[in-house]
Amino acid sequence: MEAGETKQILPVGSNVAYSNGYLFYVKDGTLTAQRFDAAATRFQGNSIPIAESIDYYNPRNLAYFSVSQNVMVYRQAAVENRELVWLDASGKELDHWGEPAPYDGGTFTPASHMAILSRANLDGRGNSLWLADTERKTISRITPDSDFDEKGVVSADGKSLLTTSTTGYNSVIVERPLISSGKEEKLAELGGYVYASSQSRDGRYAFFSIQDAKTSFDIYYMDLAGDRKLVPVLNTPYAERDPKLSPDNRWLAYTSDENGALELYITPFPRGGSKWQVSNGGVLRTDANSNAEDWGPGGKSLYYRYEDKIYVVEVHTDGSKPEFSTPKELMTIPQGVDFVSTLPDGKRSLAIRSVRQRSSSPQNLVLNWQHLVR
Numbered sequence: 001m002e003a004g005e006t007k008q009i010l011p012v013g014s015n016v017a018y019s020n021g022y023l024f025y026v027k028d029g030t031l032t033a034q035r036f037d038a039a040a041t042r043f044q045g046n047s048i049p050i051a052e053s054i055d056y057y058n059p060r061n062l063a064y065f066s067v068s069q070n071v072m073v074y075r076q077a078a079v080e081n082r083e084l085v086w087l088d089a090s091g092k093e094l095d096h097w098g099e100p101a102p103y104d105g106g107t108f109t110p111a112s113h114m115a116i117l118s119r120a121n122l123d124g125r126g127n128s129l130w131l132a133d134t135e136r137k138t139i140s141r142i143t144p145d146s147d148f149d150e151k152g153v154v155s156a157d158g159k160s161l162l163t164t165s166t167t168g169y170n171s172v173i174v175e176r177p178l179i180s181s182g183k184e185e186k187l188a189e190l191g192g193y194v195y196a197s198s199q200s201r202d203g204r205y206a207f208f209s210i211q212d213a214k215t216s217f218d219i220y221y222m223d224l225a226g227d228r229k230l231v232p233v234l235n236t237p238y239a240e241r242d243p244k245l246s247p248d249n250r251w252l253a254y255t256s257d258e259n260g261a262l263e264l265y266i267t268p269f270p271r272g273g274s275k276w277q278v279s280n281g282g283v284l285r286t287d288a289n290s291n292a293e294d295w296g297p298g299g300k301s302l303y304y305r306y307e308d309k310i311y312v313v314e315v316h317t318d319g320s321k322p323e324f325s326t327p328k329e330l331m332t333i334p335q336g337v338d339f340v341s342t343l344p345d346g347k348r349s350l351a352i353r354s355v356r357q358r359s360s361s362p363q364n365l366v367l368n369w370q371h372l373v374r
Contacts, residue, residue, distance in 0.1 A: 013061030
């Protein structure tokens with residue numbers, strides 16, 4: 001090969017490690033070794049499976065392993081079955097339901113009484129989406145198992161949902177009908193990591209978190225009653241995520257790390273500009289499967305999570321600028337429970353609970369790994 005040339009040597013998405021004449025990578029969830037001629041940039045001989053079910057971050061094709069001259073470390077995925085639970089205002093379980101499955105997060109739309117659950121694939125790569133009707137206590141599949149990272153949000157009227165599907169490098173936004181007369185429509189296709197975050201209470205606006213190489217995560221919205229184009233609301237050099245619009249569509253709550261620690265803010269919608277900090281001690285650092293905050297009844301309060309606590313802040317927006325009360329602890333989240341959303345009245349919360357004691361992902365250390373490739 002000439003200097004500066006590129007050559008594909010591996011037709012799968014994976015990070016790699018090279019040591020002692022072997023190239024290590026993950027294929028179909030299995031840590032694999034294969035002899036590699038570095039000078040000729042080509043594989044030799046057959047691939048050798050080392051370990052199955054390697055923990056894998058699908059949006060970046062990143063498997064959790066490392067190999068040096070004499071040491072190999074890898075982490076295997078720990079897929080846990082969980083079930084939906086209702087918690088009261090104190091965090092006590094009121095009810096649980098649904099067949100246990102490896103759910104790893106979700107979004108809830110109170111007006112429709114429906115939640116979209118993300119269900120991890122058993123090999124740790126990608127997921128599928130499931131629709132939970134919290135009134136009828138049913139859970140049904142929306143998408144097939146996929147290597148993509150998928151997220152979704154139900155509309156306020158319960159007639160459709162928005163889903164995002166991403167490899168981490170390319171993403172698609174799709175509107176899917178939940179009624180027989182509707183049809184599926186692709187709304188956008190773009191590069192980078194994108195996930196659906198929320199919809200406004202009236203169903204008009206949809207919000208997305210979009211990753212940018214220069215500005216980290218940014219917040220965009222789409223007017224579903226208008227031109228359905230992605231419009232930036234917040235795209236500063238900091239990570240802005242978790243957008244939630246107030247019931248009157250005037251204020252956008254979001255999280256940002258602009259002060260170092262992740263905190264909760266609000267800004268006018270749609271013009272943005274001015275912003276005010278709501279929390280004063282930190283907010284839970286979330287991924288795309290979690291909800292950091294939500295509005296209370298009539299937009300008069302905000303709920304947010306920090307560590308294992310849910311806090312509530314009273315919000316007053318009648319004056320020239322919004323004012324906030326001191327955060328008050330609302331509830332303690334029980335151990336082994338992943339929070340989904342607090343209902344607007346603050347009296348119940350939807351969560352996902354492990355059906356057994358939570359286990360950590362096994363870490364494996366192999367010394368003098370050469371015997372595994374002989």
